[in-house]
Amino acid sequence: MTGAPRVVVLAGGVGGSKFVLGVRSALRARGLDDPTAHLTVVVNTGDDLWLSGVRLQPDVDSITYALAGVNDAERGWGRAGDTERVNGELGEWGAGWPWFTLGDLDLGTHLARTGWLREGLTPTQVLERMSHRWRLGARLLPMTDAEVDTVVVLRDGTRLHFQEWWTRHRATLAPARFENPGIGDALPAPGVTEAIAAADAVLIAPSNPVVSIGPILAVPGVREALRSASAPVVGVSPIIGGKVVRGMADVCLTAIGVETSAAAVASLYGARAAGGVLDAWLIAEEDAPAAAEVAGLGIRPLVRPLWMTDASRRTALGEAALAAAGV
Ligand code: FO1
Numbered sequence: 001m002t003g004a005p006r007v008v009v010l011a012g013g014v015g016g017s018k019f020v021l022g023v024r025s026a027l028r029a030r031g032l033d034d035p036t037a038h039l040t041v042v043v044n045t046g047d048d049l050w051l052s053g054v055r056l057q058p059d060v061d062s063i064t065y066a067l068a069g070v071n072d073a074e075r076g077w078g079r080a081g082d083t084e085r086v087n088g089e090l091g092e093w094g095a096g097w098p099w100f101t102l103g104d105l106d107l108g109t110h111l112a113r114t115g116w117l118r119e120g121l122t123p124t125q126v127l128e129r130m131s132h133r134w135r136l137g138a139r140l141l142p143m144t145d146a147e148v149d150t151v152v153v154l155r156d157g158t159r160l161h162f163q164e165w166w167t168r169h170r171a172t173l174a175p176a177r178f179e180n181p182g183i184g185d186a187l188p189a190p191g192v193t194e195a196i197a198a199a200d201a202v203l204i205a206p207s208n209p210v211v212s213i214g215p216i217l218a219v220p221g222v223r224e225a226l227r228s229a230s231a232p233v234v235g236v237s238p239i240i241g242g243k244v245v246r247g248m249a250d251v252c253l254t255a256i257g258v259e260t261s262a263a264a265v266a267s268l269y270g271a272r273a274a275g276g277v278l279d280a281w282l283i284a285e286e287d288a289p290a291a292a293e294v295a296g297l298g299i300r301p302l303v304r305p306l307w308m309t310d311a312s313r314r315t316a317l318g319e320a321a322l323a324a325a326g327v
Helices: 014-029 058-068 085-093 104-118 123-131 162-168 192-198 213-218 222-228 249-255 262-269 285-296 311-324
Strands: 007-011 039-043 049-051 054-056 139-142 151-154 159-161 175-179 201-204 233-236 280-284 300-304
Touching (some): 007 014, 014 039, 014 311, 054 104, 058 139, 104 123, 139 192, 175 249, 192 222, 233 311, 249 262, 262 280, 262 285, 280 285
Parallel strands (some): 007 039, 039 139, 201 233, 233 280, 280 300
Antiparallel strands (some): 049 054, 151 159
């Protein structure tokens, strides 16, 4: 390969944004001041929802805000220093969801997005327009332009929007399965399969394997694009020391019958050589004993520090993932 590598990352919200920050700074450390043309992020849109008349894209916004440096890093969603005046007023009207907070600055994003969608722009075009506001250093693509919001089906058949299950019930209601109605007819957003085909490295972020990476892989054509990519596909385990780093991915994994372990998630994704999507799998030092099991799946295990607790660790992980892909 000559010149800077072209990298595609599949990503969800919080884990996804930290990882993308790491990959961006690893590319910058290689002298690529503006990696926009070299770093494409395919973002999960299964978390999206309509609320109070506006379209919310939590994972898209988490990644955009993080790359722009305006995210609320502590909370993991929304804008730093946001206020909640409009949200209070919505509550007085009995509008929206009392358990779901829309910050004032964040609402500006949702209003702008909704206005452009109403004018006829596609989600891809809206995101492209939104990406110009800040120097993101990456091209963001939604996984699809279709609305395929994740639905959680409980054991008694009750159907809840993913966000209600996640934020109101904090994933305490046992799910039977997750669905993305309409996803079978969805197309990858323009540019997604093309970016994967042209990539020198494809990376799967340490995001929720079930409700973040799962929907991306379920968009018809994405799995096939990964399988036929000439670039190595390298995943990063979202499980460290047998536990989820953050969030409630363990509940999601249990619901689909997958153990919360680095090897089980590798097995869920599968080896590219055996009909899956992975060539290599970065596992934490704490999970080093799982390396043999991962290798047994036909996936190259690489034991690396996976904690992304500060900028230098994030950069090191981004660099480790690129190196694992041979770029
Ligand atoms: N998460 C919460 O736990 N409570 C909230 O009130 C909340 C509001 C919210 C508003 C906009 C947005 O983009 C995200 C928001 N999130 C909130 C985060 C979100 O529900 C999830 O953490 C992600 O979708 C999971 O990746």
